Amino acid sequence: MSDEFAGLKGTVGLVTGAAKGIGEGVARKLHGAGMKLALADVDGDGLKAMAGELGGDVLTFPLDVTDGAAVEACVAETEDKLGPIDRLAHVVGIQRFGPIAELSDEDFDATFNVNVRAAFLVARAVSKRMLPRKRGSIVAVASTAARTPRIGQGAYCASKAAVAQMMCVLGLEMAPHDIRVNCVSPGVTETGMVQRLMATMETPEVVIKGSLDGFRVGVPIGRLARSEEIADAVAYLLSDRSSYLTMQDIVVDGGGALGA
Numbered sequence: 001m002s003d004e005f006a007g008l009k010g011t012v013g014l015v016t017g018a019a020k021g022i023g024e025g026v027a028r029k030l031h032g033a034g035m036k037l038a039l040a041d042v043d044g045d046g047l048k049a050m051a052g053e054l055g056g057d058v059l060t061f062p063l064d065v066t067d068g069a070a071v072e073a074c075v076a077e078t079e080d081k082l083g084p085i086d087r088l089a090h091v092v093g094i095q096r097f098g099p100i101a102e103l104s105d106e107d108f109d110a111t112f113n114v115n116v117r118a119a120f121l122v123a124r125a126v127s128k129r130m131l132p133r134k135r136g137s138i139v140a141v142a143s144t145a146a147r148t149p150r151i152g153q154g155a156y157c158a159s160k161a162a163v164a165q166m167m168c169v170l171g172l173e174m175a176p177h178d179i180r181v182n183c184v185s186p187g188v189t190e191t192g193m194v195q196r197l198m199a200t201m202e203t204p205e206v207v208i209k210g211s212l213d214g215f216r217v218g219v220p221i222g223r224l225a226r227s228e229e230i231a232d233a234v235a236y237l238l239s240d241r242s243s244y245l246t247m248q249d250i251v252v253d254g255g256g257a258l259g260a
């Protein structure tokens with residue numbers, strides 16, 4: 001194995017949202033780099049299938065990340081069974097669509113509960129254990145939606161901006177303790193989340209081509225991202241290769257946010 005992602009081999013990591021999509025891509029990448037992994041997701045069957053495929057040194061936690069007690073128990077059990085968690089990839093996120101004028105309380109609350117509150121619960125449970133050890137790297141998956149407004153995604157855009165800023169503050173608090181905290185912001189990536197979004201559109205190809213009426217910008221590189229391409233950035237930030245990088249938000253979007 002090359003040292004493409006230096007320092008990951010043999011270390012313990014927690015990946016949330018690991019059953020599908022980008023989280024699955026991250027889990028596969030980190031497993032391939034020789035890490036011991038705890039995988040958490042509300043989709044228990046998906047997790048079981050992943051663990052069966054990956055093999056040894058993988059624990060699975062079927063849980064809802066908005067449940068603080070379950071998150072705390074998962075982190076404690078992981079440290080008991082695998083050792084100190086030195087890397088966290090918090091990937092879970094949901095999208096509820098609708099213009100703000102029509103968005104329901106339920107959709108708004110669910111978005112903030114899963115995307116923001118859970119990021120706080122998971123980051124707190126892991127970072128408080130990293131603190132006395134004075135080592136660790138945390139990556140949260142935000143989104144280009146944090147900086148580029150999108151019609152029908154008011155709650156989602158706002159929740160991702162909140163995650164990015166919370167991770168920046170955590171990075172500031174952790175920096176004196178040699179713990180790095182960063183975000184990866186994917187552009188449109190081929191996962192179940194995006195298939196659900198495209199199913200709401202009459203002409204899904206506007207996502208790549210751009211639309212003056214809707215998303216406005218397209219994807220200059222001319223295709224959607226693959227989960228592995230997002231996972232590469234997550235693995236880099238978790239590894240010792242990025243040892244002087246903290247409080248950053250790396251945008252992996254094929255130019256979709258026009259550099260914003």
Ligand SMILES: NC(=O)c1ccc[n+]([C@@H]2O[C@H](COP(=O)([O-])OP(=O)(O)OC[C@H]3O[C@@H](n4cnc5c(N)ncnc54)[C@H](O)[C@@H]3O)[C@@H](O)[C@H]2O)c1
Nearest residue numbers: 017020021022041042064065092093143188189191192193
């Ligand atoms: N796909 C994209 O284009 C895109 C773009 C930018 C950012 N993102 C972000 O990347 C992350 C992953 O997105 P994805 O496209 O892979 O989504 P996805 O819907 O394909 O997968 C999300 C995973 O999270 C799990 N999950 C959802 N709610 C959960 C909860 N409450 N507790 C535990 N697990 C839960 C699901 O079971 C699923 O396995 C999200 O944070 C999303 O906002 C995605």
